[in-house]
Amino acid sequence: MTTTSERQMLPRPVRAGTSLLMLGGSIAMVAMMLHICADVLSRRFLGTPIVGTLEYVTYLYMVAVVFLPLGRVQEERGHVIVEVVSQLMPARVNLWVDRGAQLFTLAYVTFIAWWGWMETVRSFTRNEVVTVIQTDFPLWPTRLLVPLGLAAMSFVIVVQLAQSFRSGSQPPHSDPAAH
Template sequence: MMVSEGDRLGVPLGRWRRVGHVATRVLEVAAAAIVLYMVAAILANVISRTFFGVPITGTTEMVGYVWLPAVACLGFVVAQARGQSIEADILFSRLPTQIRREARFFTSSVAAVACLGFAWFGATEAVHALNIGQTAPASDVFIAPVYVLVPFAFGVLVVLFAGDAVAALRGKFDVEHDASEDTDVLALTREDF
């Protein structure tokens, strides 16, 4: 069976995009739910401390050592998957198309390799944390499971950056720079202000 260019592994590309979109949406909802939980937990802790004189044990540790890193890891993946990471392309947009392709391929490849290193290190740390039953400093709050999110997040980022590198070689990001849109600051006159 011959697989067309729009297919990967015999599955239409549209299906992969839908799966990616659904997965991204699930991660967004999970991150939003975690943020709402953090707000509720902190608010409950403040109310308990203020009105009853007794804080809720472990709230600060759970928020700071479990839920906040979870939101950060999920946010990294969602931002990259949606293409909404910060890009400073002041110089990049002025490069010729072929050099832009190569630069995007190179930077995406370096990012994928760096993320692979972080995923590997994170995996070894996660295994260690689970083996020793890692707790938050100066408390008994069990925080080892959140360590598993690090290799997960960076593993997904490896795939996303590798996909960007391949897409760059195929010309997906090619957009010709229109020099007429440039504004020469030195050419501005007093009337322009």
């Protein structure tokens, strides 16, 4: 896990944006937990489930929990890093391997963000909905969370790469022992 001083290496607006998205993901997690607990209690004590729990968890909560925090995870360099071979390489080689991995990740994540945006637009133009309690719940707002979270991750990668090339040093990795 990175320290506060390592997080502060990124510009303040970037940190504020990732913090806001992380807060959104955290709120979705708490809301999902409360919704599921209420559904379980309703089944147990009232003998009837809360209608729409599965739909809300699937189409709203889980999407927010998975995609909104991606920028913060990248900011903290919290994604899985396999260092079996890199431990044997010199620091200069590791620097370029890390940059190459970040460039590949940037291309991949940016493509998926673009694809997610296209799916959001398609969902909006088709007025895609899921019916919950005889009410049509539009899907495009939740589909928008996918490209939003991935765009935040892409932006953080761009900032990290720019800092890496500007300073000529490798950004700090998270300490595996701290997790």
